Amino acid sequence: MAILELENGKIYTDLQSISKELAPLNIQLDYWAIAENQELAQKLAQASLDDSEKEEVLQSLDKYFELLKQTAGYKERDLIVLHPGISNLDQMLQKFDSIHTHADDEVRYIIEGEGIFGFVRPDGSQVELTVQPQEYINVPAGCEHWFYLTPKRRIKAVRYFIGREGWVPEYTGTEKVKGQRLKVRS
Ligand SMILES: [Fe+2]
Incomplete structure (x- = not known):
């Protein structure tokens, strides 16, 4: 379940209010179900996955990729797996x-663990959104944002691309904004 924290500390957990708060940024946030599948659940429970395991996980979720290919011209997808056992995790993160933009949309489907996106809204206010499993997010090109992990330091997310350079x-x-760190994360 997504959690949105505003600069004034106000917290929203329902998708409707969150979508309303994020509307000025044209961020798309959706719930995409992961069908019950014991094999997939076992792989998601592992901290790390080798390349063939990653591909199996991706293939089991490719109906969403097909949809993005057909409706929005997406061409590639991969699986990012981050966990505390990665020696250069801090360096990667x-x-x-730091606040940045991209030339293309940043499109992610969280399938395990969690992460936090920060956004700068058009009025200059900053908000932080915790994204969790079965949540799909599209951060539009040019939207000022940043990303980090919760103290669990673990996430698995499918990344969809039109082109990687973007x-x-x-x-x-x-x-x-100083001190802007989500208070409710565990
Ligand atoms: Fe980004």
Whole structure:
């Protein structure tokens, strides 16, 4: 279940209110169910996955990829798996923890673990959205945002691309509001 925290500390957990708060940014947030599948559940429970396991997980969720291919011209997908056992995890995450934009939409489908997106709204206010399993998010091109992990430091997410060059971070130099860290995360 997604959690949105505003700059003033107000917290929303229902999709309707969250969508309303994020509307000025044209962010799309949806619930995409993962069908019950014991084999898939076992793979998702593992901290790390090898390449063939990743491909099996991706294939079991490809009906969503097909939809994006047909409706929005998506061409590629991969599975990002982050966990505390990755030796350069902090280094990898640092790249996305400063406010940035991308030339293409950033499109993610969270299937295990959780992460936090921060956004700068058109009025300059900053909000933080925790995304959790079975949540699909599309952050539009040009939207100022940042991303980091909760203290669990674990996430598995499908990334969908039209082209890979379009999601390189372009740093905007906007500073994050001090102390803006989600209070409700566990
Ligand atoms: Fe990004």
